[in-house]
Each structure stands twice: as structure tokens, then as C-alpha cells.
Amino acid sequence: MTSPAAGPTKILLPESRIPRQWYNVLADLPTPPPPPLHPATREPVGPEDLAPLFPMDLIAQEVSTERYIDIPDDVIDVYRLWRPTPLIRAHRLERALRTPARIYYKYEGVSPVGSHKPNTAVPQAYYNAVQGIRRLTTETGAGQWGSALAFACAQFGLDCEIWMVRASYDQKPYRRSMMEAYGARVHASPSEVTSAGSKIRAADPASTGSLGIAISEAVEVAGGADDTRYALGSGLSHVLMHQTVIGQEALEQLAMVEETPDLIVGCTGGGSNFAGLFLPFLREKLAGRIDPVIRAVEPTACPSLTRGHYAYDFGDTAGFTPLLKMHTLGHDFVPDPIHAGGLRYHGMAPLLSHLYDEGVFDAVAKPQRECFDAGVLFARTEGIMPAPEPTHALAAAIEEARRCAETGEPKVILTALCGHGHFDMAAYDRYLSGQMDDLELSQERIDTALTRLP
């Protein structure tokens, strides 16, 4: 028996402290990120180009330079189902590491779908509903984002139609069942219901699909119907802004225990979870009140920040989207099938890419076995089984805590546990049975993908 830890484990905020505004970092940046460009003209894309896909309120948020944007009461009313989320001191993990560091994690797995994704799915559904839109379309890989949007649509009485990558649709039926339980209609992509999908199936009847194909299908259906719009789970600035509820709460929770972070670390796929955590702290850093190191952690199998180029590229594989200035591995780079499906994206959000280019945060890449080492240690000490994505952040947090054990520094480490792993036990099974590979990525593959930048 060890003696019980001093100080609280969970730092909780009352419901009344759900943030009433999102924080828009664009207001505080000396230079804005480069704008999206039309692929044909290479001119900046205007609101009218985006109107067939997004409601006007979200288009306005995408380019707003207001520092704070009010969260509608109806959105807060849904956030109340799980927000504020707990900030948890990892006492038991610290003890196992014999570290003087103090580790805190902001736990987003308490949401109904088990991840941070509803933070943006709910306002996206709301703004579409108030504009009179009847139906939202989207794509999903393993189903994390799709289930969040299906939940959000159920809350606002919207139909929800989701194109799910066929390989996942066939092999991972449980998130599909979840979307359907929320009332969404789920298509295996490529499907016969779009011309994009039909063409691909005609050429290759056995196609197992890709996120890029699924995006094309969802966008085609949204663009072709007046009562339908498209929603996406990461990448754009308004999506990142919606996630700032995470960091705003964490800032207040750390203040409650009189702590200031020395390191803020999060995992990055498109970047929305990481941005949601650190942007409110960046505001404080820019104002000179705190000075944390901020660190992104990406998989070595998909290292857009650490090994990509900062260049204009397409957001999707097929090249249908505007050109976005971002850290990219090339729009037709297909990452190896690591288990952190949410981190398998060729590019980084343009806003984050700009901040990385300005040196606001650093980045490291981690191989997946080191991440699962961290995930299992975390589960056995803290109890929560992390999703594969946040094990990347945990691996980097643990690395820093071990460093502190050597140096004796009592650093305060803040990380985001963006989701639980109850839908990802097959990945743990592979890890525990010794069948997991680190999937090394050759420079040649990256170089080849980068030659096809537009």
C-alpha cells in the first residue's frame, strides 16, 4: 500500500463555468495565416465560394478577427450534457514514474461519443439548423467524427448522411451502429448514390475507399441540394475555435489549484484537439503572463509538421478543395495503417501550420509502439484506457516526466486526453500480442509524395 496522494485528483468546474464565448486567436496574431486560394485562379477564396457548403454564420467565423465569439445558449444547453470536462491530476502515473513533475490531463472522453469531436459538431449542427438547413453530410474514417455529428444532428432535428470509408464500414461496424442509433444514414464509400462514388466503383468494383473519396461524395451531395450543407471535423479555423472550450476550462482549472504549465502537449492529426487545448494558453503567453513550452506530437508514420513541406496543397486526395497553405506530405500521400486513425491526415490545419512556421510551438514524432507503451502504463495507473490518438501526447508527457525524474525539476505538464479507447481494443490486442509494427516511413516515399504538390 502506498499512502493516498495529497491534493485533489479531479479538478471540477460547475456547469455555470462552461465558457460563454469561443476564443479566436486570429485577433491576437501579428500576421494572419495565408488565405485559401482558388485552384484555377490562385486568387483568395471568398465567402460566396463557400456558401453552397457551409452556413453563413460559420463562414463569417472562419474569417472573423473578433477576439471572442458568443456561444449560443442552445449550444451551451447541449454542452451541459458533459461540459465542463474534468481536469485530472495524474497522481498514480506520477508515482509509477517516480517523477517530481506534476502531470494534469484534460479528459474529453466523458462526452456522449467518447471524444472531443462534439465540441464542434454541436455548434455546426446548430448554425445549420437556424439557417433552415435540413440535412448535413460528412465523411468519416473509423467513425469518431461521424458519430459526433450524428449525435449533434439528433439534438437539433437534422438529417445526417455520412460516407464512411468502406474498409472501416465492413471491418469496424460498431461506430457505424452508433451513428445509426443516433438516427444517421451511413453509406459505405465509394457508394452508388453519388456520381463520384459510382465512377470509382465502375473503375474498381472492389475499391475499399479512402477519406479523400468519402469527402468527394459528401461534398457532391451537399453542393447539389439547397437544404443540405457539409460539415467537417478538423482543419478549418472555425473548427479549431470551437475546440477552445477545452483550453479555456483548463486555464481556469489550473488556476484553481494555483498551477502554471511549463509544458503543454497534445496530439495532432488535423490539429483541432491540440489547438483547442493550447490556444487560450497562447493568449496568456502572448500577453506575457505565462511562458509554457507548447509541443505537438504526431505519428512517425504521418509526420506532416516534422517532415512535410509548408506549401499550398489540396485538403483532399482528389483535389476538389481550395488550396490551403499548410504543412503537408502531399495530398495523395497515403499513410500506413497505424491504429491512431484520427492522425492519418496528410496535412496540418492552416492556422496551426502558420503558428508552427512562426515558431509558436515545437513538434515531435512518435512511433506507435512507444505510444501504446504509454497507453498501457496510463491505463494500469490512471484506469482510463486512452484512444490510440492521445497515447501520442501521453508518450511525450511521460518522456518529459522521466526527464524531470533525472533532473529533479518539478515541472507542470498539461496534456489533453481527447478520447477513450473503448472502440479501439483491437489495437491494444495487437500491441499486447506483439503483432504491432512501428511502420517506418522512408524519405523516398515522402519525397515522391511531395513532388506532386500543386
Next chain:
Amino acid sequence: MTSPAAGPTKILLPESRIPRQWYNVLADLPTPPPPPLHPATREPVGPEDLAPLFPMDLIAQEVSTERYIDIPDDVIDVYRLWRPTPLIRAHRLERALRTPARIYYKYEGVSPVGSHKPNTAVPQAYYNAVQGIRRLTTETGAGQWGSALAFACAQFGLDCEIWMVRASYDQKPYRRSMMEAYGARVHASPSEVTSAGSKIRAADPASTGSLGIAISEAVEVAGGADDTRYALGSGLSHVLMHQTVIGQEALEQLAMVEETPDLIVGCTGGGSNFAGLFLPFLREKLAGRIDPVIRAVEPTACPSLTRGHYAYDFGDTAGFTPLLKMHTLGHDFVPDPIHAGGLRYHGMAPLLSHLYDEGVFDAVAKPQRECFDAGVLFARTEGIMPAPEPTHALAAAIEEARRCAETGEPKVILTALCGHGHFDMAAYDRYLSGQMDDLELSQERIDTALTRLP
């Protein structure tokens, strides 16, 4: 858009309000439940009969008549990872039902394994650890209890060995992976590592196992080694007592919003979740301070309270346990394969059976499609996907709320949402695709099973 609900959604307690004591209802009962009997002598079983299987502290708790038993600091230190759990007002469900009733649910799915089971797994592991025991054994069906015990053993450095019904081991690998991620060793039952299992495999190499067989294996190993004991997830009085943290918190949370329950409703398999919720309220009722109706909900496929006999019977199928006076369908009754695996047990906890016999609570049985109707309505309104077990309680709560919509009564309904359904999406899939059956149970099958009561 509807207007946001008045009043809070989540009623939260600070960590300092985790109960410091379990409530032992035996102190407040006019008559105690009939004692367990030795099958050969039909004499009451003594502590010495139980010592090979349980540590002395738990044996003492099983027969204690102290009203309150202190929760050790080391147990509270683990409870802090998720307790106190939220009490949630189901505003959005109420609106969908257009009911004047106010519905509250105590949500235990925030625990690391997603259910109420760790409330007892943690103290069971603790008391074994302080007695110097090195290893715990147990059985598990679909894995809910096994994963809770594996988590608890990881917290106290105990080895954990689990016999999992082979049908589930083969078909539902994800909870097995979870147990292994926590460090437990999981055997498909019947296994070759026990003589009980070996005999069954010799007679029937294709045996897919049963909970009764798995119990026999776990008990055999625990009984045969000095450093090993056995743990169980429901049924015994100390297990029910550990769960009273649920109701004690709920009592305080309802008081915070100045509410008194008119109906308390929970699902019953062995009965530990239901007992954990209502026993602290029963204390208040016995003292004349409140007067709620208390209602158990069981599946029509396994109706021990509503259609069983109140008689002495074995706790396991093979007849190795002491005789327990309980509402039973007969120890060799095999319930049809409903999806609420946690409610597929032939008997009811002896303590609850005694209280039911005394008229302390009433009971209803629900067919599984009505329960999944309730589960899907709940998911689409409240967001949380309930496990199949608590959909039984939700179905009865919704029934009462609809009655209130007719009569205009603003009743306060309290229920326990004992776990999330993220491991049970296959069941929702069957329901949504129209393949779910209500599995009617004939009187003849019950009569036949009851003829074999000892």
C-alpha cells in the same frame, strides 16, 4: 429551436463529498435475511467455511450489523479517479416525452471501465492486498465484471486470473483485450488449467462454456492456493453494500436541488446496482423522512423476482456454492441469449430477495425490444448510449413519465444509468436492423427448471 432548459443539467459533488462510509442496511432491518446453508448439513455456513475463498475483512462485512463501515483511505484514493459520479437531469428526454415528470439519472458509466462494477472491485482488491494475498480469480461472462476486477487488481499490484465464458471469449474479444491491457490473465472457460474445466472438455471438446462452469474453475483455483482468493461481482451482501456509494451520493445531489424522489427504479440481474442506488433512500424511508415507490426491473427472459420461487437454491449451475435463500428460476435455468448479459442470472441477491419478500419494493419485467426502444430514445435525446442492462430501468422510467404526461403529475423519478453501451453496439445493430426478438419465456420452461430446486 427549443429554449434552453431551466435549472442545472448535471448536479456535481466535489471530490471531498465522496462517501467516507458504506451504508449497511442490515442494521436497520427488523428481521435479517435467512442465512446461507451448507448443502450437506443444511446448517448455516460459518466464516471458517468462507475463509479459503474470501479475506477475513470481507467475511466480516458480509455478516456485520454495524450501520456504517468506514471506507479505507486507499479505496477512496482510487474512487477519486471517477467518483462522485454526476447526477443528471434528463431535461431533453423529458421534453421529448412532453411530461411534467422530472427525471434524474445517476451515471456510473464515467468509471474507467464504463460501469458501476469498480465500486466493489476496488475494495475487494484492497482487502485482499492488505491480507497479503497475491492473486485474485474470478469468472466473467461478456467481461463487464472481469474488466472491473482487472482494473482494481492493477491498482493494488495483484495478479488477476479470469475465466471468461468461451462463447464470449471467442465472439466478444474487446473486453478480453481490456482485461489483458490492465494486466490480467484471461482463460477461455472451460479451460485445461483446472480439473473442473478439463473434465468438461474431455466430455465435450466443443463446449462453449457457461457462467456456472467459469465460477467452478475460478473457485477451484482460489481454493487450492494459499496466496489466492476469489472475488465476485454481485449477489453477496458486502458487494451490495460497496455499491451504496451510488445512492448516498444521489441522496445528497437530489437534496442540492431540493428534490425528493417519488419513484426510484433500477435494473436487476444479481441486484448490486439497484441495491446500491436505493438502499440509502430506504434508510430515509424507514426513518419516515421520504416515501418513494421503489421498483426493480428485470428482463422477461429472466424474471427471477416476478416469476421465480423464493426458496433455497445454489448460486451456481453446478451446485458447488452454499444454498442461498433467494428468488430463483432454478440453478440450472439457462436464460435465452438476450443482449443484457448482466441480467442473465437465475437468482436474485439473498438480501434483495428478503426485502422483496417483505414488500419493500415492487418489480416489473420488460421485453428487450421495449428496452431498446427506450435506449435509442435516450441516446437521441440525452446523448449517452446506454448499456443494454440499464435500458430496462429506462423503459420503466419512461413508462412512468408517460403516465405523468396523462395525469399531469409532476413526479420526481430517479434511476441508475449503470453503464455506457460502447461495448454493446452489436446489440443496437440487431435492434436497428429489425433482427431483435423479444424471446418469450414459457411457463413450462420455468416450471421444469423449478422442479430441480434442491
